[in-house]
Amino acid sequence: MTLRKMAAILGTATCTTGIALAAGESITVTTLNDRTDVPTSATVDDLPGPDGLVSFREACYAVNNTAGPQRIEFAIPQSEWWLLADVAVLRLERGTFSLTDDGTVVDFTTQTIFTGDTNPDGNEVGIYGLQPNGWGAPAIHISGNDCTVVGLDRVMQRGYGVQIAGNFNRVVGCTISGPLYAGVAINGYFGGLPATGNIVGGTLPGERNILSGGNSGVRIDGPSLDNVVIGNQLSGPAAGIELRGAFDNDPIGTRIGGYLPEERNVIAGAGRYGQEGFPTGAQIALVSAHGTEVIGNYVGTNAEGSARVTQRSPVGISIRNSTDTLIEDNLVSGIHVVGINHAAGNIYGTGVAIAASTGTVMLGNRIGTDATGTLPIPNRAGVGIGSFPGQGTTTDLVFGTTDLGAGNIVAFNELEGVSLGSDVSGITISGNAIFSNGGLGIELQGNANHRQLPPVIVSAVLTGGRLAVQGEIVGPAGTYTVELFGNRGCDNPGEGQTYLGSLVVDGTGNPTAFSATIEVVTDDVAAVTATATRDLTAESSAFSECILVEASLALGDLNCDGAVTVSDINPFVSALTDMHGYKAAFPGCDPMSADINNDGTVSVADINGFVEMLTAQ
Numbered sequence: 001m002t003l004r005k006m007a008a009i010l011g012t013a014t015c016t017t018g019i020a021l022a023a024g025e026s027i028t029v030t031t032l033n034d035r036t037d038v039p040t041s042a043t044v045d046d047l048p049g050p051d052g053l054v055s056f057r058e059a060c061y062a063v064n065n066t067a068g069p070q071r072i073e074f075a076i077p078q079s080e081w082w083l084l085a086d087v088a089v090l091r092l093e094r095g096t097f098s099l100t101d102d103g104t105v106v107d108f109t110t111q112t113i114f115t116g117d118t119n120p121d122g123n124e125v126g127i128y129g130l131q132p133n134g135w136g137a138p139a140i141h142i143s144g145n146d147c148t149v150v151g152l153d154r155v156m157q158r159g160y161g162v163q164i165a166g167n168f169n170r171v172v173g174c175t176i177s178g179p180l181y182a183g184v185a186i187n188g189y190f191g192g193l194p195a196t197g198n199i200v201g202g203t204l205p206g207e208r209n210i211l212s213g214g215n216s217g218v219r220i221d222g223p224s225l226d227n228v229v230i231g232n233q234l235s236g237p238a239a240g241i242e243l244r245g246a247f248d249n250d251p252i253g254t255r256i257g258g259y260l261p262e263e264r265n266v267i268a269g270a271g272r273y274g275q276e277g278f279p280t281g282a283q284i285a286l287v288s289a290h291g292t293e294v295i296g297n298y299v300g301t302n303a304e305g306s307a308r309v310t311q312r313s314p315v316g317i318s319i320r321n322s323t324d325t326l327i328e329d330n331l332v333s334g335i336h337v338v339g340i341n342h343a344a345g346n347i348y349g350t351g352v353a354i355a356a357s358t359g360t361v362m363l364g365n366r367i368g369t370d371a372t373g374t375l376p377i378p379n380r381a382g383v384g385i386g387s388f389p390g391q392g393t394t395t396d397l398v399f400g401t402t403d404l405g406a407g408n409i410v411a412f413n414e415l416e417g418v419s420l421g422s423d424v425s426g427i428t429i430s431g432n433a434i435f436s437n438g439g440l441g442i443e444l445q446g447n448a449n450h451r452q453l454p455p456v457i458v459s460a461v462l463t464g465g466r467l468a469v470q471g472e473i474v475g476p477a478g479t480y481t482v483e484l485f486g487n488r489g490c491d492n493p494g495e496g497q498t499y500l501g502s503l504v505v506d507g508t509g510n511p512t513a514f515s516a517t518i519e520v521v522t523d524d525v526a527a528v529t530a531t532a533t534r535d536l537t538a539e540s541s542a543f544s545e546c547i548l549v550e551a552s553l554a555l556g557d558l559n560c561d562g563a564v565t566v567s568d569i570n571p572f573v574s575a576l577t578d579m580h581g582y583k584a585a586f587p588g589c590d591p592m593s594a595d596i597n598n599d600g601t602v603s604v605a606d607i608n609g610f611v612e613m614l615t616a617q
Contacts, residue, residue, distance in 0.1 A: 002363055002406050005259045005329060024103075026071040027059045028110075032080050034093040034130075041065055056090055060097050069103030069146075073110035074125055078118075083128060086119040087153050093130045096137050102145045109151035109173065122153045122175035122210075129157035138163035138185070145169065154178045160185045161213070168197040172207040182219035182236070183211035186227050190249055194223035201232040203262035212236045217267075222249035222288075229256045230263040233303070238281045239313075240267035245288030252290045257297040259329065265297045268334075271313025277341025279348050282318035283311070286325065293326045298371070300334040300351075300379075305371025308334025314348035316379065321391045324359040327352065331366045333377035336414070349380030351413070356391035361398045363406045368413040368437070376412035382437060383410060386421025395426040396538075402431035402483070407499060415439040417495065422446025428533055429540040430483060431499050441495030442531070442542040449539035452532065455482055455514075457547045460528040461590045462520060463555065467500065468592050469528060470515045471544075477509040479535045484518060486525035487546060494529035494546035498522055504535075517592065517600050525549055550588075555596055556613045558582075560589040564613050572610055575602055 025044050030053050037049035038058055043066045048054045056072070063070040076088045083089045088111055099106070108125040118124055127139040138160040140149060145167045152174045155161040161176035163185045176183035188195040200218055201209050209232045211217035217234035218241040220227055234240035243251045257265050271281035283299045286292055298305050299316045316332040319325055335349040351367040354360055366373045367382045387393040399418065400407040410417040410432060416439035420427055427449055434441040444451065457471040473480050482503050485496030501518040527548050533540040556564035558571030574582040575594040579602070582591050594602045596609030 002328070002403060005405070024068045024070050025066065026073055027054060027062055028073045028075050029056050029059050030054050030075055032076050032088050032090045034091045044070060056097055057094065060099060063104045064099065064101045071105045071107060073107055075114040076111060078115055084126070087124055087126045089126045089128045091130055092127050092139060092158070095131060095134070096141045097139060099140065099142045099147050100144050102147070104144060104147045105150065106148070107150045119153065123151045124153065125151070126153040127155045127158065135159060142166050142169050148172065149174065152176055155180060164198050165189060165195050167195065170199045171209060172202050173209065175210045177212045178214070180213035180215070182216045183213045184209070185219045185221070186224050187221035188223040192223065194225040194252070195227065196225040198227045200229045203231050203260065208232055216240065216242045219244065220251045220254055222246065222251050224251045224254070226253040229265060230258055232265045234265055234267045235269040237270065237272040239285040240270045240283045242285040243287065243289040243292060250288050250290055254289065255293045255295065256284065257295045259296055263296060266303045267297055267299050268301060268309035269311050271311050271337065273312055273340055277339050277343040279312045279314045279337040279339060281313040282315040283313055284317045286319045286322045289322045291324045292322065294330060295326070296329045299330055299332040301331060301377060305331050308336070308377050312337055314350065315353045316351045319354045319357050319360060320388055322357045325357065327360065327362045327365060329364045331371055333366070333368055333370070333379060335379040347380055350384045351379040351381070352383045354385045354394055354397065355388040357394050358396045362408055363400060365408045367408060367410045369409055369411050373409045378412045378414050380413070381415040381419065382413040382417045384419050385424050385427060387423055394424045397427045399427065399429045400432040402499065402502065407431035407433060410434045411436045413437045416443045417441045419443040420445060420448035422448055424448050425450060426538050427540060428538045429531065430533065433497055433499065435487065435495045435497035437495065440542065444542050450537065452534055452539045452541040454541040454544040455530040455532045457528055457530055457544055459550065460547050461550045462525065463590050463592050465520055466517050466592070466598070467520045467525065467528070467549070468515070468517045468590065470513070471530065472511045472513045473505055473507055473532050474511050475507055475532070475534060478507055480505045480507050481533045481535060482514060483531050484516065485529045486520065486522065487527040487529060488524050490527045490546040490548060494543040496529050496531070496543055498524065555593055556610055558589065558593050559586060566614065576604070
């Protein structure tokens with residue numbers, strides 16, 4: 001568990017929960033028709049007008065013109081319902097419903113209280129755009145601050161269900177679908193102040209949104225700052241959620257998900273086929289986004305993280321032209337799509353694709369597995385790191401660390417586990433569990449990471465729970481961090497299932513020998529592989545060729561006959577005084593069997609222990 005995750009779980013990190021629906025005066029909408037018989041300057045005291053009814057538009061006028069917070073509630077008689085038998089569909093004929101004042105709550109769930117749960121799979125109020133040429137505009141636009149929209153259902157013939165330009169607003173409990181650019185959109189005014197601190201979803205019962213659209217469930221454009229998307233179910237033909245920046249109007253500091261289970265978004269089912277039959281889209285798409293945190297989400301799977309959800313998106317998490325992105329503790333699995341038409345028979349799917357980005361950090365993710373990290377839900381390929389035409393390459397990326405819980409699990413993918421494109425650099429791959437993939441565990445194409453070479457493992461001997469490894473590195477002079485991995489068998493070129501430990505080697509520029517003795521606490525180490533990371537450039541190699549671990553030898557059994565007897569005395573003395581002579585006289589035996597006190601060296605401190613072993617026989 002990373003320190004950051006621990007802090008969040010203990011409550012020292014920001015975690016927004018709860019929804020304050022309390023507001024001042026209440027207005028009840030009693031008709032779904034888009035009619036007004038009050039002026040645009042009307043206040044709460046002016047309602048209802050002469051017709052005795054209150055439309056949603058009149059309610060918006062009133063809350064915008066009345067000081068303090070207000071609530072808009074709904075009690076529309078079913079005798080007025082049209083278009084859908086189970087939902088009261090508001091007619092939108094005169095432009096966007098706008099909320100410009102602060103502290104307004106629009107609570108569509110009050111219609112459920114009035115008429116009952118007529119739509120068990122969603123909410124009871126939707127919006128239909130009858131305004132000519134209004135398909136690109138939102139149904140509800142919020143430029144005020146601290147407003148909340150609760151319980152909106154499907155929206156038709158508009159560009160967005162809810163669009164937010166203000167600050168610290170919330171959208172909760174909505175089931176927005178329809179032919180929309182996005183169910184919920186967040187962005188400030190182009191070239192102006194960013195939309196800041198808005199929250200889509202929540203962690204309490206009833207706060208989850210189910211959002212999809214003709215393009216995306218949620219879209220966050222720039223300028224925007226520190227917005228949060230938590231606890232939702234998201235999908236869409238383009239993406240479940242997309243962040244898009246342009247011309248220095250970029251989304252900054254967005255958080256998607258969180259460390260608590262209640263903050264998890266389930267983002268699956270997105271994507272579509274293009275004109276030629278190639279799948280397009282991503283479950284999560286980041287373009288020109290900065291400081292984004294994608295944490296704790298299930299991407300490509302069901303809500304239990306136990307099975308793949310059918311989708312047409314060829315990418316789980318796509319990061320392009322972005323900086324300082326944190327991808328932590330996510331499940332990204334089941335990204336596997338077969339093309340149609342001209343692409344028939346071709347298979348697509350990459351769990352995480354990163355291009356033309358810097359400062360990305362990936363920690364503790366499960367890619368190609370179920371939520372437990374032990375069973376397969378394969379992607380076509382695990383992780384792809386490369387460039388994007390005209391936008392540059394990817395640098396300064398950290399894929400795992402050796403801190404507890406910070407390594408990624410990349411397993412069961414049909415092709416490569418982690419693939420580096422030919423021109424990427426500064427990619428550190430550390431402390432991960434990469435195994436059971438159909439291709440290379442780590443693939444370095446062309447000049448990736450300046451062609452950092454893997455170590456060569458010469459021998460690996462397991463004695464009394466300690467693994468003695470010898471090998472060498474090749475590369476320019478300087479220090480290297482060599483990481484050792486245990487595997488259940490050899491799969492050359494190798495992978496690395498269990499991180500065992502590391503050592504620092506001072507490379508001379510020529511082949512440089514190294515040795516290490518590591519405590520082994522697992523029985524699954526039948527073979528060993530290694531990676532080398534050049535410390536100066538923070539660039540890692542692929543896995544080395546694996547080597548089988550030599551048969552375990554008992555402590556004190558210096559002649560390798562399977563027992564500790566007086567016949568081991570002379571070999572023990574030889575190992576103590578003449579290591580070279582011992583190795584020549586007893587080839588294949590392990591001189592570290594003489595390290596009786598388990599301190600990593602053979603010395604006179606081992607004599608008493610050896611004598612005790614002999615006399616105990």
